[in-house]
Amino acid sequence: MRRKIVAGNWKMNGSKDLVQQLVGSVRSEAESLDNGVEVVIIPPAIYVSDVVAQAGERLMVGVQNVGQWSSGAYTGEIAAGMAKDQGCTYALVGHSERRQLFGETDDEVAAKVESLVASGLVAVVCVGETLEQREAGRAEAVVAAQVKAALANMAADQWGRVVVAYEPVWAIGTGKTATAEDAQAMHASIRQVLAEMSAPAESISLLYGGSVKADNAAALFAEPDIDGGLIGGASLKADDFVSICQAMPASTTS
Numbered sequence: 146m147r148r149k150i151v152a153g154n155w156k157m158n159g160s161k162d163l164v165q166q167l168v169g170s171v172r173s174e175a176e177s178l179d180n181g182v183e184v185v186i187i188p189p190a191i192y193v194s195d196v197v198a199q200a201g202e203r204l205m206v207g208v209q210n211v212g213q214w215s216s217g218a219y220t221g222e223i224a225a226g227m228a229k230d231q232g233c234t235y236a237l238v239g240h241s242e243r244r245q246l247f248g249e250t251d252d253e254v255a256a257k258v259e260s261l262v263a264s265g266l267v268a269v270v271c272v273g274e275t276l277e278q279r280e281a282g283r284a285e286a287v288v289a290a291q292v293k294a295a296l297a298n299m300a301a302d303q304w305g306r307v308v309v310a311y312e313p314v315w316a317i318g319t320g321k322t323a324t325a326e327d328a329q330a331m332h333a334s335i336r337q338v339l340a341e342m343s344a345p346a347e348s349i350s351l352l353y354g355g356s357v358k359a360d361n362a363a364a365l366f367a368e369p370d371i372d373g374g375l376i377g378g379a380s381l382k383a384d385d386f387v388s389i390c391q392a393m394p395a396s397t398t399s
């Protein structure tokens with residue numbers, strides 16, 4: 146049975162006030178969800194401990210990025226072990242904004258994944274093609290190469306700490322969403338790539354991200370290989386985020 150996950154990536158947004166308002170509301174609404182969805186809040190790292198303090202038992206917390214090292218002279222970085230120490234369960238890695246704006250390479254993503262899983266966190270490995278790559282018919286090849294590179298160093302007993310988030314770059318923050326059929330096709334392709342890597346592909350959760358909203362989440366989550374969502378903008382409004390969590394049917398995954 147795959148985990149069903151809805152994770153809210155706040156990006157560089159938020160404040161102590163927002164943590165108070167939003168996490169409290171999401172937590173109380175999440176307590177009445179009966180669809181088995183794991184609800185994750187991923188705030189800027191500086192607010193992690195505030196979110197953890199508000200999250201209670203029902204919400205999980207994550208970080209948006211970690212450095213690849215365990216400690217040392219890396220001013221401004223945080224280590225996977227520190228995120229774990231502060232109560233995080235999840236960490237994003239290789240988000241397209243990190244790849245595009247900060248030049249994060251496949252090798253760095255792989256090193257961060259190694260560090261995360263070794264620290265006992267779940268690495269949410271973000272992959273996705275640009276519009277140019279999709280229009281050139283290269284979307285599946287690009288995503289397959291990202292998956293293989295990011296997960297090249299996984300040991301057989303570490304796959305339980307991996308989630309893959311397919312986020313077409315052209316859909317992030319643009320209001321354009323992949324159709325449920327196109328997203329499903331890519332998720333099936335990613336699962337095939339994982340199987341070829343001798344991963345337990347059927348038990349790895351695959352999330353879709355890219356302008357997921359309350360009104361398109363149900364169609365996406367109904368697809369057999371879409372096990373949840375990574376939500377940016379819509380995770381900053383409690384009602385919208387909770388509606389997306391509610392859109393997860395109880396029997397989506399096998």
Ligand code: PEP
Binds near residue numbers: 356
């Ligand atoms: C994201 O940042 O991962 C994301 C999917 O953003 P949005 O939902 O705003 O497109």
